[in-house]
Amino acid sequence: MATNRFYFITMLALVLVLGYLTFQIIKPFLAPLAWAIVLTIVFYPLYLYLLRYIKWKSVASLVVLFVIILLILGPFSYTSYLLFNEIQALSASLGSEQLESAKGILHHPTIRSLLDRVSSALNISLSEAEVRKAFVSGISRVGKDLLGRLPGGVGNLASVVMDFVIMAFSIFFLLRDSADFLVKGRDYLPFSPEQKEKLSGQIKDIVISTIYGGVVVAIVQGIIGGIAYALLGVHSPALWGLTTAVASFVPLLGTFAVWGAITIYFLIMGMTGKAVILLLVGVLGISSVDNILRPVLVGARTRMHILVIFFSVLGGINLFGLIGFIIGPLVVALFVSMVEIFRNFEGGLHA
Incomplete structure (x- = not known):
């Protein structure tokens, strides 16, 4: 009895140590x-x-x-x-x-008016020439910073x-x-054939629905962006619509990197009305599609609640980066399945 226990503890320790070392090797x-x-x-x-x-x-x-x-x-x-x-x-x-x-x-x-108020409150001079000088100086610093980051x-x-x-x-x-x-x-896997089949099917459904959902969301965002750019007179709206669709796969910034940059361009050129319109379309239209449509598309096939999908996608991206929009829902779904398997296992023991 003591020999079997020692054997089990030794094997468990070896598995844990080797498993940890294997993870460190594969981690990069x-x-x-x-x-x-x-x-x-x-x-x-x-x-x-x-x-x-x-x-x-x-x-x-x-x-x-x-x-x-x-x-x-x-x-x-x-x-x-x-x-x-x-x-x-x-x-x-x-x-x-x-x-x-x-x-x-x-x-x-x-x-x-804003510059005059800041000038009066801080008791400093903010003439047009000084503001332009500061603007040029800022651009110069940004350029030097970008050059410094070039090797990286x-x-x-x-x-x-x-x-x-x-x-x-x-x-x-x-x-x-x-x-x-x-x-x-x-x-x-120490599960029954039915449980193994369920887990593998769940992994397949989540991965496929997430990928296809991401592609559909990107297409819809690109179409909305392209139409908005065309109506606002942006040069080559089809190109910028395609760029918006591609940018939807970029974590954190996403499509904002495109429509946000065009909004800033409108502001710099003095087209305040167009900037406000594009800002509203970007926030309420382009970016909202990702938060609304993606959970619906993924949840329809995986039978997970929209709210669970929403937070698992955001949390997955925050933890794992771009791949997190797949791993997040996958981890949550597998966790729920494991809880169900454990509950059925406990029920069988007490029966």
Whole structure:
């Protein structure tokens, strides 16, 4: 009896220590590995379809991987190219007339009144020349700061490229050896076949509904943004609508990075009315779609309450970053399922 207890404690200690060390080894690659698992689940039906015509698993995995890379890099590269050309054209078209229009915001009655009040309250001089000088000085400091951050930006780009390579590498093997991974993974779970099937189905439903929900939300936000930009006279509204859709996948800032920047541009150019309209459309229309539509789309398939989906998405993004909008609802759903399994297990013991 004592020998069995010692054996159990020793094995448990070894499992915990080795498990901790394994986690520390994999920890730097958790984000790309999580994305690889998510994309493997989403594109697994395509892989199975290709296996009907392609008998070699490695070739089918490479084809699916190529499709995934094309779907990720294609829209991003095309949008970046168009955006770069648009910014170049905008810079070339900014002549003295446009610059004078931008300076004209200092003559706006509201801005002038605000500057006079601040000047009177602080007993300092805030003449137009001094404000312009401060503005130019601020822009200069921002430029120097951006140049100072350039090496770090290059380092971040290298990190992103490395994560992308790791993700692609993982997707290939997860697709090719998916059957082995599934069998071994299920064997390690100490549950009944019905419970294992329920958990695996729940994971699949949450991942697929979250991805598809995110794509639908991005399309709707891009359409609303594109229509608003067109009505407000923004140059190349289709491009900025597409940029808004792509930006919806960026954590924290999201679509605000696009419509917020255009709103600020309107303010600088003295187009206060357009700025206010776009601000209202952005807050009440574009950004609200994410908070309303995403929980509805995810909750419809996962049978989770909208409020639970809402907070699990926000909390997941806050804790895990961009991948958190999938991991958040997944963790909460699995927690609920585990509680149900434990409750049924306890009920069986007391029966």
